[in-house]
Amino acid sequence: MNLPWHLYLMAALYIIAGLNHFRNPGMYVRIIPPFFSNPKLINILSGGAEIALGILLMVSYTTNFAAWGIIALLIAVFPANLFMYQNKKASFGLPNWILFVRLPLQFVLIFWAYQYTL
Numbered sequence: 001m002n003l004p005w006h007l008y009l010m011a012a013l014y015i016i017a018g019l020n021h022f023r024n025p026g027m028y029v030r031i032i033p034p035f036f037s038n039p040k041l042i043n044i045l046s047g048g049a050e051i052a053l054g055i056l057l058m059v060s061y062t063t064n065f066a067a068w069g070i071i072a073l074l075i076a077v078f079p080a081n082l083f084m085y086q087n088k089k090a091s092f093g094l095p096n097w098i099l100f101v102r103l104p105l106q107f108v109l110i111f112w113a114y115q116y117t118l
Contacts, residue, residue, distance in 0.1 A: 007057060007116060014054035014070065021047020031090045033083040049073050057116070067116035074110050081106060 025043050032039035056066035084090045085099040
């Protein structure tokens with residue numbers, strides 16, 4: 001069964017983002033809220049999950065599972081996006097309006113993934 005091109009696009013975005021967790025770990029560790037006790041481990045797990053889920057998206061019989069996994073992952077990493085908006089050090093000097101717009105973008109990404117759960 002051929003999968004739609006936009007599914008491959010989504011998969012590629014998650015795989016690339018996941019690989020970036022290992023290429024630039026400091027960037028991700030910096031945005032993990034301090035109430036999490038092991039930010040390095042969280043970075044490794046979330047990066048690995050993005051890679052694995054991206055790959056599973058491209059396999060027709062695991063697409064549904066992967067899409068639900070991505071939805072769960074997006075919910076799990078939302079505190080990092082919120083922390084990035086609230087904390088100047090974690091914001092990388094980005095303007096507040098960009099960080100604010102990034103918050104509802106998570107819901108757009110969740111909706112996009114949800115399309116593959118049906």
